[in-house]
Amino acid sequence: MLKYQEIAKEIEKYIEDHKLQQGEKLPVLETLMAQFEVSKSTITKSLDLLERKGVVFQVRGSGIFVRRHKRKGYISLLSNQGFKKDLEDFHVTSNVIELDVRKPTQEAADNLNITLDDDVYYVKRLRYINGQTLCFEESFYNKAIITYLNKEIVSESIFNYIREGLGLKVGFSDMFLHVDKLNEEEAIYLGLANGSPKFYVESIFHLTNGQPFDFSKVTYNYQQSQFFIQANSHLL
Amino acid sequence: MLKYQEIAKEIEKYIEDHKLQQGEKLPVLETLMAQFEVSKSTITKSLDLLERKGVVFQVRGSGIFVRRHKRKGYISLLSNQGFKKDLEDFHVTSNVIELDVRKPTQEAADNLNITLDDDVYYVKRLRYINGQTLCFEESFYNKAIITYLNKEIVSESIFNYIREGLGLKVGFSDMFLHVDKLNEEEAIYLGLANGSPKFYVESIFHLTNGQPFDFSKVTYNYQQSQFFIQANSHLL
Incomplete structure (x- = not known):
């Protein structure tokens, strides 16, 4: 597994563990970079992967938000x-x-x-x-x-x-x-x-x-x- | 529409117009850059978009290939x-x-x-x-x-x-x-x-x-x- 995939997995786990709901905002890029001790390009790749997987959505100029649906058993x-x-x-x-x-x-x-x-x-x-x-x-x-x-x-x-x-x-x-x-x-x-x-x-x-x-x-x-x-x- | 989206559309049209089949190889990056007169980063973004849309798949070290299914009417x-x-x-x-x-x-x-x-x-x-x-x-x-x-x-x-x-x-x-x-x-x-x-x-x-x-x-x-x-x- 590549570094950005590992980080993506950790962010996904964080969202699950903390039961974050749709629309909740994640920390800004700089905070995530510091927290995971990686470069901007790595964290950007992690977030792009999570966006493609439907775990987050990014709003230009506004931030990164949790994407999550409400239904169980699907x-x-x-x-x-x-x-x-x-x-x-x-x-x-x-x-x-x-x-x-x-x-x-x-x-x-x-x-x-x-x-x-x-x-x-x-x-x-x-x-x-x-x-x-x-x-x-x-x-x-x-x-x-x-x-x-x-x-x-x-x-x-x-x-x-x-x-x-x-x-x-x-x-x-x-x-x-x-x-x-x-x-x-x-x-x-x-x-x-x-x-x-x-x-x-x-x-x-x-x-x-x-x-x-x-x-x-x-x-x-x-x-x-x-x-x-x-x-x-x-x-x- | 942004430049890389336009180029992606043109490549998609090229594939359709020429009836390229699954597995057929597209020209290399340098040729596409010259053909569309854009930078490497733009053509890379176009190809990533086409990959996410399921129009092509990229094989590291080998090239870009057409992705296409065979069934009609779906x-x-x-x-x-x-x-x-x-x-x-x-x-x-x-x-x-x-x-x-x-x-x-x-x-x-x-x-x-x-x-x-x-x-x-x-x-x-x-x-x-x-x-x-x-x-x-x-x-x-x-x-x-x-x-x-x-x-x-x-x-x-x-x-x-x-x-x-x-x-x-x-x-x-x-x-x-x-x-x-x-x-x-x-x-x-x-x-x-x-x-x-x-x-x-x-x-x-x-x-x-x-x-x-x-x-x-x-x-x-x-x-x-x-x-x-x-x-x-x-x-x-």
């Missing part, structure tokens, strides 16, 4: 590989249904930019929140990049393992959202009636070098699913 | 006030059902940080895509900020008017997504069966100074709705 859609953090008040567990090495489907091959002859790790799992089904996931990992997975790894956070175990850098993702009706298999997995509302998210995750390594299809239990997104003006 | 969820841009291949129209000045509901007052005695513009409209219902919207605008609306304005892009007509700077938004079943009123508006899947998005839009000015509730026709989101690593 999952951040843009950090969906980190359920546990968003839902730390809840108890989240996984049940691995299938894990094997196989050839990709046409759809998975297209989304991963690989051929039908390449190998993928296929992972199918159910995730639970407080004992209720949260979602049903199918993921295809390009085995040339994600060289090893086992049942223990996929029972926990696969992305933590990819970052820390394999030392890979996750870059960006494309997500496609659909709403439809559950088919029979999905309904059984989620413990809902056939034809119930279905919230379905396909994601393609890329390394920082642009290579896609994971194509995931996640079907959520609509009764357990509330999501939030924080957007900045450049996205509006 | 609406960008993070620029949902700009349907027309995402859906320019389609024909989008609006039907204004109600427009008046009133006192806010408790929910709207809470989300806009105003009191029950303050005034809001209330807008209820239906939006159509190729003659099919796309969504049913209810919006509450803080009248102290959005001082004037009329039927003509709300038939078109309200956000264009807010930016260009009122000269306000839109800063950031918080979005809350839910999936549920349509009630009778919603089903009638959308032309779907009662109890059909419902994709429901609440948004709170803030000015750059942090003031919330718009609380919107949008219910989508699930048959017409496919969304995409581009996320960067700092969000994952």
